[in-house]
Amino acid sequence: MAETTGEAAHDRPYFYKERLKYTPEEEAKLERQHFWKVIDAFRYYRIHVQEQIKRAERQFQSLPQHHQKLLPGVLPNLARISQCVDHNQEVLQAIVYNCIHMFENMEYGEREDPRKVRPSSTFDMDKLKSTIKQFVRDWSEVGQAERESCYRPLIQEIQRLFPSDKYDVSKVSVLVPGAGLGRLAWEIARLGYICQGNEWSFFMLFSSNFVLNRCDKVNSLTLYPWIHQFSNNKKSSDQTRAISFPDVNPQSLPPNADFSMVAGDFLEVYTESDSWDCVATCFFIDTAHNVLEYVETIWKILKPGGVWVNLGPLLYHFENMANELSIELSYEDIRAAIIKYGFRIEVERESVQTTYTENDRSMLRYVYDCVFFVARKPVHVCANGQEDNQSQNSPPAAKSPRREEADSLT
Numbered sequence: 172m173a174e175t176t177g178e179a180a181h182d183r184p185y186f187y188k189e190r191l192k193y194t195p196e197e198e199a200k201l202e203r204q205h206f207w208k209v210i211d212a213f214r215y216y217r218i219h220v221q222e223q224i225k226r227a228e229r230q231f232q233s234l235p236q237h238h239q240k241l242l243p244g245v246l247p248n249l250a251r252i253s254q255c256v257d258h259n260q261e262v263l264q265a266i267v268y269n270c271i272h273m274f275e276n277m278e279y280g281e282r283e284d285p286r287k288v289r290p291s292s293t294f295d296m297d298k299l300k301s302t303i304k305q306f307v308r309d310w311s312e313v314g315q316a317e318r319e320s321c322y323r324p325l326i327q328e329i330q331r332l333f334p335s336d337k338y339d340v341s342k343v344s345v346l347v348p349g350a351g352l353g354r355l356a357w358e359i360a361r362l363g364y365i366c367q368g369n370e371w372s373f374f375m376l377f378s379s380n381f382v383l384n385r386c387d388k389v390n391s392l393t394l395y396p397w398i399h400q401f402s403n404n405k406k407s408s409d410q411t412r413a414i415s416f417p418d419v420n421p422q423s424l425p426p427n428a429d430f431s432m433v434a435g436d437f438l439e440v441y442t443e444s445d446s447w448d449c450v451a452t453c454f455f456i457d458t459a460h461n462v463l464e465y466v467e468t469i470w471k472i473l474k475p476g477g478v479w480v481n482l483g484p485l486l487y488h489f490e491n492m493a494n495e496l497s498i499e500l501s502y503e504d505i506r507a508a509i510i511k512y513g514f515r516i517e518v519e520r521e522s523v524q525t526t527y528t529e530n531d532r533s534m535l536r537y538v539y540d541c542v543f544f545v546a547r548k549p550v551h552v553c554a555n556g557q558e559d560n561q562s563q564n565s566p567p568a569a570k571s572p573r574r575e576e577a578d579s580l581t
């Protein structure tokens with residue numbers, strides 16, 4: 172599997188509008204700086220969390236002695252958390268070790284003193300902690316139920332739209348923008364479809380590179396994803412429980428599988444018209460500054476007759492960010508715009524309940540009431556963008572004899 176880089180892969184390091192001012196050289200420089208900033212975040216993790224633990228210890232020790240005596244388990248639990256942090260740091264080191272030359276077409280140079288650990292922002296530390304939790308969602312047995320609720324409806328729909336008894340699925344191309352740690356894209360490729368994941372966050376790209384290209388033994392690695400959560404624990408031990416990963420061998424794709432990951436901003440990388448049979452978005456469309464740009468790009472890159480399958484909420488990522496463009500549309504407005512582009516909505520469910528990197532023992536749990544839809548770009552589109560009613564809506568892949576396929580998410 173190839174890891175390539177497109178134009179840019181930022182974690183929004185600078186303002187949306189100002190980006191337009193940069194020359195290609197400045198862009199490349201910023202890109203390099205950002206690459207190393209994310210690596211610094213991976214290296215700084217231990218220091219950051221250990222500081223939090225020391226603070227918790229100090230707070231506890233400031234309590235009156237008779238209160239401390241009532242709580243004999245608190246300091247041992249903090250000591251246990253500290254061990255878990257050290258362990259997480261080892262995994263993060265392994266991820267970083269494997270990412271320096273991961274891009275086929277981009278070199279980021281060498282650090283003058285690679286051992287020096289530079290402080291990172293709280294923002295980057297939060298991103299790193301979220302990335303650790305993403306391992307639960309995508310590559311652990313604990314994440315199985317969540318994958319069933321999020322990925323299963325999309326995969327089932329792809330199999331219904333492009334069944335292997337009617338299509339040569341090895342010729343059906345599926346793009347997964349905002350692929351995270353790559354499990355959805357990997358599962359689609361495992362079923363025989365051509366599948367490409369696209370992702371722009373270095374946090375995610377480094378981690379997916381590690382799990383997809385460097386891990387080949389089931390449940391051989393451990394992470395402690397919940398140690399950063401000091402509130403809403405029923406038991407102290409809930410905070411320090413481990414997850415194992417990967418729950419499947421990521422190297423176990425069939426030999427003829429066509430699976431790739433491409434780094435970069437979805438809007439910048441995918442500009443070629445009529446290229447994909449299917450675009451599958453999961454918890455993605457609300458990452459846009461302007462979701463209509465995503466709709467427009469998906470419309471453009473889908474082949475005539477191609478389908479867009481989507482599942483997710485509308486938790487707009489830029490909503491509370493100063494100086495960032497953020498257009499927060501309701502689903503009703505997006506739906507109307509999708510139809511005006513010329514899409515035909517073929518399937519729609521407005522209440523699909525899912526979780527996202529859920530801690531199933533937490534006293535606070537979020538449920539997303541997601542929308543799920545299948546929107547087709549008609550085979551024949553009139554100049555006004557509307558469907559030519561005379562046309563057939565059969566997607567373009569060739570027919571072939573039925574091939575055996577695995578039905579379940581592993």
Ligand SMILES: C[S@@+](CC[C@H](N)C(=O)[O-])C[C@H]1O[C@@H](n2cnc3c(N)ncnc32)[C@H](O)[C@@H]1O
Nearest residue numbers: 349350351370371372375435436437453454458
């Ligand atoms: C909420 S996460 C969902 C990840 C994955 N689809 C899942 O369901 O677990 C959204 C992902 O989209 C990525 N993303 C955001 N904007 C992007 C863009 N313009 N191009 C590519 N990826 C993007 C983020 O880095 C993040 O990994």
